[in-house]
Amino acid sequence: MNLIFSLMGVLGGLAIFFLAYINVHYHYPWYGNILGVIAAVLIIFTVGWYGSSRVEGESRAANMGLLVFGLPALLLIGLTWLCFP
Numbered sequence: 560m561n562l563i564f565s566l567m568g569v570l571g572g573l574a575i576f577f578l579a580y581i582n583v584h585y586h587y588p589w590y591g592n593i594l595g596v597i598a599a600v601l602i603i604f605t606v607g608w609y610g611s612s613r614v615e616g617e618s619r620a621a622n623m624g625l626l627v628f629g630l631p632a633l634l635l636i637g638l639t640w641l642c643f644p
Contacts, residue, residue: 563610591642
């Protein structure tokens with residue numbers, strides 16, 4: 560379980576670094592930043608949901624978490640990518 564939380568922390572740090580890098584170097588619009596933060600939070604939540612469900616032996620909950628939280632996160636990442644001017 561500690562590995563899952565460590566992975567979530569690393570993903571959070573990488574997401575903050577990546578969003579700050581894009582914002583500084585490409586002058587990203589404000590709505591792109593909001594979509595990027597929401598997508599990062601959903602990805603981190605998805606990793607936590609999947610890992611904790613697998614540890615508890617609930618494979619159906621893990622797979623549904625990937626579908627319910629992971630798919631919108633990927634769609635938001637794609638939408639954020641389209642925000643480039």
